[in-house]
Amino acid sequence: MCASLILIPFISVLILNLPIKGMKRLAFGLAALLFLLQMVAVLIPDAAFWKINHSFCAGIFNFELGADILSKVVLFCIGMVSLVTLFSALTFVKDSDEKFNFINILLIAVCGMNAVAMAKDIFSLYVFLEVVAVSSFILIAFNRDMPGLEGAFKYIVLSGVATVLMIAGIALLVLIAGSTNFSLIHYMLIAQNKSLIVSLAIGLFIVALFIKSGLMPFHGWLPDVYTSAPAPASVLLAGIITKVAGVYALIRIVVSMLGFSASIQSILLFVGAVSVILGALAALTQSDFKRMLSYSSISQVGYIILGLGSGSVLGIAGAAFHIFNHASFKSLLFINSAAVESRLGSRDIDKMGGLAKQMPLTSLTSVIGSLSCAGIPPLAGFWSKLMIIIALWLVGFKGYAVIAVLGSILTLAYFLTLQRKVFFGKPSDEFKDIKEAGFSLMFPAIALAVLIVAAGLLAPWLLKGFILGFVPIIGG
């Protein structure tokens, strides 16, 4: 029945577009309800709900869906970030027709992401990744202005490269394994004992997903795209799309299909560590609010990949927890940047100052988001980073653990710079007429901030069950 998570949004799009009067006004409420339901549905314990197996074409193309705890974490994040995006669109997309279009494309993107989160074979994964990619092109270029179009173009080109690499990889794997199913390929790969062609296929696949995740040194497109996209689209992209299309897909491929080997681990750890440090260093020097957050995203994705690279249950549980944390604090920070942008009309942090007086709630929520991102306890980000660091240390990658620890201090440094320049300074007369952002930006910001604090305080209670949930996945 988990297919309903894909079908219901899709059918909703169809129904909304029926030529009946008044449908357009329903769109917002319907979408909000769907996203909320998705967040609740993750809690359904029934195992039968989360499995579906349907054979379209005997043998090779087997359409199979299933969700383990990793998928559920991602499904929850998809619902959460999409809901937040929906609210922020109320401020930034004024025209009612445009708003309707935005919601439609958002629903299609959610369809695609849900399917990626539950796909159990390599071909469906690829197809739905493309659904997500195409809807993101449109969302990035939604305002049809020059920077948006340019950003969308960059994304199309880079995504195109990734697609080519991926499909080549799939072709080779199907050639070797004779199947697209993750677990079947996994067994075939073990049996094949690593020939050159297998290594090539794996290499193509991993590089493609590195590009999609925006990891260093494949990150060139990411800051440009996040910065030039309209505010709601950047919330969605940074919060969840690149996490699902790149990071989650990478975790899924490594965990369920490739398995861990010394060479894969060393590649993951190296790329992760480089992203953590260089992403944070690059963020330190930015003066554009959204650009700083984009580099911060690269750095945080590095942490997730470090967790994955540890190859242990604890590390992967930490990585999944960090995906959730990243979705919550980075959406929150992008919402904050949207709030500031909506009031000041600018994103240049060098020209801001002392906004805490005019925008107290934006300021408070951004402090919570920043500190969670920097891994300062007792906020949620601390626990996931701690899990990742402990995992790296216990497995024996002590050098990488130290890099992960020191990355936190860089993260804190750029967020303190951001706070100092935007919120935490002397109130300036220039901004004395600025008001707090409207409800549609404040509501999601406050909700996310509460979620971050609550997750941080409750984490010790939840961790045990959470970590145990990952044991069957890593077992293969």
Next chain:
Amino acid sequence: MNYNNLVLGIIFIPVIGALCLPLAGRVSSRLRNILSFLFILSSFILSLKLIPLVLTGKTILISQPFALGLNFTLLADNLAVFMTCVSSLISAVIVLFSFGYVSHYDNQNEYYCMVTLFLGAMMGLVFSANLILMYVFWEITAITSWRLIGFFRDKAYVLKADKAFLVTVFGSLIMLIGFISIFQQTGSFDLPLIKEAYKAQLIPNLIVGLILVGILSKSATLPFQTWLPDAGVAPSPVTALLHAAVLVKIGVYVFARIFIVNITPDILWHTIVPLIAGISAIVAAGAALIETDLKRIIAYSTISQIGFIFFGLSIGNSIAILGALLYILMHGLAKAGLFLCAGIIEQNTKTKDITKLGGLISTMPFTGVAFLACALSVMGIPPFGGFFSKYLVFSGALAEGRLWIVLIYLICAFMTIIYLFRVFNLIFLGKINIEAKEGSSIMVGSVVGLAVLSLAAGILIYYPYKFAQVATWQMLGALK
């Protein structure tokens, strides 16, 4: 009376109360101020109630196990209760002083919220017997001190707040690596279990070094001391609270909690730590001699005195540890008094430059006398409390035969006398340069109160001495 609830109350009344203060501030600023004071006072009173129990040698252990060893473990013994009594008493006086001091600045809601939250986190840190729990509270104190140092919001001030935050977080992250290595070796973050595990083997020196980095950065000891004088840009009650009386003692306390009570490090560290602290003490005393900014002088003096506490703790015999514990009390009282006096002077003369001041004793008699009393206590002149703590630290060190190191500290103690008299002369004696009147009654009352406490702690030394002695015996495992 359930003692577990007492311990939880000491921590969570201020922590949860702090979050309600901004709401109370919307109703009435008076209500908020009084609530803030009451929350902190309740911690003090509840701590006092624990004293009879712990003096008998009993301890209170609260344990709630969680995955990965991230257990919620609290332990109340003599050392912890001694520390909570001292911190909450001084904090309560400081909050009282704040009523007068911050009453005409912006952001008071944030101010009271952060001060109360700080105290709550401090209480949590003192009671925690799990390294990660300790780390969590440790970082909460860092967040609050970041907001409080940047209270005035000037760009230069916020930069210094950021610096304090970054330096202390850097230290604590290094310390976290140390904690994780301990976890790898012993399989636990709980101090009682770690204690058992390290009975069989010696703790590696690398781990001691890593943890020491965190401790030294929080206690502003060389080479991490620079943030403390800079943090003097904060409002005076904040500098008194964070940087003289309470926050900098965190490092000292954690040193005692980890390296005296639970783990015995290599004998090597009995030489290294006094040496680092000694260099730190003498360098800071030198800086205090030439500095002209009043608050920076007192901040350097704090760094210098912290050196004495480390000295006492790291010597390791019972007399020196007893002296160090009393030092925490005496220095807290006296130094908070000095910072608060500096606050009154700064607010009424609009300058912190001691060369521009003079003759204030005639117009600010109470502040002047209180300043002198606190200064005498810091110098270690009998019958003030500071004398006894300094004396015990020295006599403990001499009993171990560490003549060379004692000599460093002796020079340092002389320098303390010189720079504090210099400050007193320049501000209160001589001819009047800037006219100023006495501070408001609540502010003057608080500093006089601290001065009287400093004197009383010396005259009635029997009581704190007795308490600290039991605590020392318990720390060294001699009390059963």
